Amino acid sequence: MKQFLTALSLALFTTVGCAQDNPPFIETPETLSYSYEIVAEGIDIPWGLAFITPEDFLVTEKSGTLYRVVKGIKTAVEGLPPVYSRGQGGLLDIALHPEFNKNSVIYMTLSADVEEDGLGGNTALYSAKLVDTRLEDLKLLYKATPNTKKGQHWGSRIVFDQEGHLFFSIGDRGNRDENPQDINRDGGKIYRLTLDGSIPQDNPHVGIDGAKTAVYSYGHRNPQALVMHPETGVLWETEHGPRGGDEINIIQKGKNYGWPTITYGINYSGTPITDKKQMEGMEQPFYYWVPSIGPSGMAFSTSGVYPDWKGNLFAGSLAFQYLERLVIENNKVVKREKVLDQIGRVRNVVQGPDGFLYVGVEGKGILKIIPNS
């Protein structure tokens, strides 16, 4: 009887979760339909991942090394700009120009102190030409100001749409009271530029005196995943909230996502930030995670390589050390499941050009998920 009760309570615990958790509750599958292999190893914090071909890709290591990995052999790329490695900052995302095959151009976001605007650093976007394992023609396209010695919330991810725009994210830089709600200040924003770094004339704040005209949306805390939805072509984002406030957002031009005026989270210490979860003129998240999973990296599986996972969303969990699979039906998250449970802190997930999912795991490197045949 006792055993039965234990089993029953375990079953209840694992399926129902805690009372305040936000449904659907995370599930752990009983049998696994996949295995994995390591395609690049010995990378402490693999932040960004960009594929040239399935066997030739670029990986950023947060402390400041860019690797080119060819058939499993990794070589450090030379010619990087100086990286200001402090707190959560360092060398962040990397992305290939949509016409990389013609022009060899790459984009990177990183923490920089290049401008003479005070001690510390802020997030910067660079472009460069990749020549074998060397960067040439380095250009600083955007640098957030002012510098600060705060260690938190640099973002950052880079993504493109089909209309010649580049989007990238910067977190609130540990200054939630001043940055995210003020369009005249950097930080807590998603930015949109053209591919050469200039400001698109139809950006929402163009023509407004004093506004940061690169801003596309605001009111963000620390966005560490951006991806274009494969069917709608709309920008999806995840961001680290405070305790219990991690979010998935669907990003629309000019909209305010509410941080820190509204949030589902509380301070790490348990004290409240605000009593407001919604407000007129501020967007609600598509989904919010309670408890916080620490979301970093996001990808839709569209290839059919994993038949049961087609159309699902995948998000890395730094806090609980798994990759999360989210099933979305009728514009709602209806199921959440652990993939690669206990694998380590998952920093990034990308669908490769071969349709496989590749996962950046701290201390391990880049893992390729292989479906059971």
Added chain:
Amino acid sequence: MKLFLLLYGLSVGAFAAFMFPEKTKTESIEAGAEIYQDFCVQCHLPTGVGVSGVFPPLKDSDFLRNNIDMSIAGLKYGLKGKIVVNDEEYNGIMASQGLDNEEIADVMNYILNSWGNSYTGQITTEQVELISETILPTE
């Protein structure tokens, strides 16, 4: 001559203290509290208890008590690989946070004197400066 040497020594010491003032322990702990909120709290949590099996505790931690120099080196250079804290194994990565030596001294003084931890001495900037990467465990 003795007096001269004594005065000389005193004035050099005073000059050094003027140029590189060390905070009092209380000041250092206060400054360290702010560093902790900025750089440490997300993993080690406001009460220093960490997350069992993932982020080691700093509160009442035998590893910290017995390996102060190595902990300082971990803050300076980053710490990775297997460690055992209060009989529990941890095998993660703490990246170097890019703190300067004074900030490391401050946050160490805060950690060593918070949540019931107590440390009679004071970690100084100079002490942090002298600690090298070589005392870290090699893989």
